[in-house]
Amino acid sequence: xxxxxxxxxxxxxxxxxxxxxxxxxxxxxxxxxxxxxxxxxxxxxxxxxxxxxxxxxxxxxxxxxxxxxxxxxxxxxxxxxxxxxxxxx
Amino acid sequence: xxxxxxxxxxxxxxxxxxxxxxxxxxxxxxxxxxxxxxxxxxxxxxxxxxxxxxxxxxxxxxxxxxxxxxxxxxxxxxxxxxxxxxxxxxxxxxxxxxxxxxxxxxxxxxxxxxxxxxxxxxxxxxxxxxxxxxxxxxxxxxxxxxxxxxxxxxxxxxxxxxxxxxxxxxxxxxxxxxxxxxxx
Numbered sequence: 001x002x003x004x005x006x007x008x009x010x011x012x013x014x015x016x017x018x019x020x021x022x023x024x025x026x027x028x029x030x031x032x033x034x035x036x037x038x039x040x041x042x043x044x045x046x047x048x049x050x051x052x053x054x055x056x057x058x059x060x061x062x063x064x065x066x067x068x069x070x071x072x073x074x075x076x077x078x079x080x081x082x083x084x085x086x087x088x089x
Numbered sequence: 090x091x092x093x094x095x096x097x098x099x100x101x102x103x104x105x106x107x108x109x110x111x112x113x114x115x116x117x118x119x120x121x122x123x124x125x126x127x128x129x130x131x132x133x134x135x136x137x138x139x140x141x142x143x144x145x146x147x148x149x150x151x152x153x154x155x156x157x158x159x160x161x162x163x164x165x166x167x168x169x170x171x172x173x174x175x176x177x178x179x180x181x182x183x184x185x186x187x188x189x190x191x192x193x194x195x196x197x198x199x200x201x202x203x204x205x206x207x208x209x210x211x212x213x214x215x216x217x218x219x220x221x222x223x224x225x226x227x228x229x230x231x232x233x234x235x236x237x238x239x240x241x242x243x244x245x246x247x248x249x250x251x252x253x254x255x256x257x258x259x260x261x262x263x264x265x266x267x268x269x270x271x272x273x
Binding site: 014048051052055056059060061062063065066067068069071072074075078079082083 | 246
């Protein structure tokens with residue numbers, strides 16, 4: 001006999017489509033329902049925000065690291081060459 | 090004798106190199122190819138400097154040249170050798186240990202798996218800080234297209250990174266995530 005609260009998963013699955021097959025979802029579908037690939041049945045929205053914030057932070061750190069790398073020497077040489085060309089020599 | 094305009098142009102070009110390079114590495118996933126791409130961008134920018142309209146967004150102009158070069162020559166040429174581990178090691182070698190070196194390598198691997206359209210849009214908006222409108226102009230497409238690419242890129246990264254439970258964050262991660270949220 002089923003008691004109360006048995007269908008918690010389906011109740012909280014308020015998003016479009018009942019299919020919860022992660023492999024089968026296309027790019028488009030998963031964008032529309034970003035939380036759909038997780039077997040999480042309650043704090044969907046909060047978790048999703050945290051994940052997005054986490055990813056945003058990793059993206060920033062990753063990019064900042066690249067921006068802070070020293071400029072390769074041949075770039076500086078190239079600019080010097082352009083400079084000399086401009087002098088007409 | 091040098092024209093002062095050229096001096097100004099060159100100074101602005103030099104100032105933009107770190108960002109051009111970061112964008113190129115993100116796109117190519119290969120440091121050597123990225124450096125070639127930036128050099129080509131610099132040469133094209135210099136050769137076309139008379140075409141730059143004074144007062145318009147110089148950085149956006151340079152990024153347009155770079156991404157057009159990438160999509161017309163570099164990607165088609167497929168001159169890069171896919172070596173994601175090598176890339177990760179080379180481009181992130183100076184990352185301090187306390188910032189989670191492995192996390193960043195994982196992140197870079199995930200980023201490399203995005204489609205090029207999505208990756209480009211995500212980097213320009215999410216990392217480089219261009220507006221959706223500026224990004225649309227750089228990429229030569231509609232603003233709505235950029236928005237949807239960014240959203241798809243984010244959703245795909247969530248899948249790829251496998252961050253499916255709150256345990257992945259840890260107490261520090263959660264508070265950082267909340268704080269960065271609050272700052273936005």
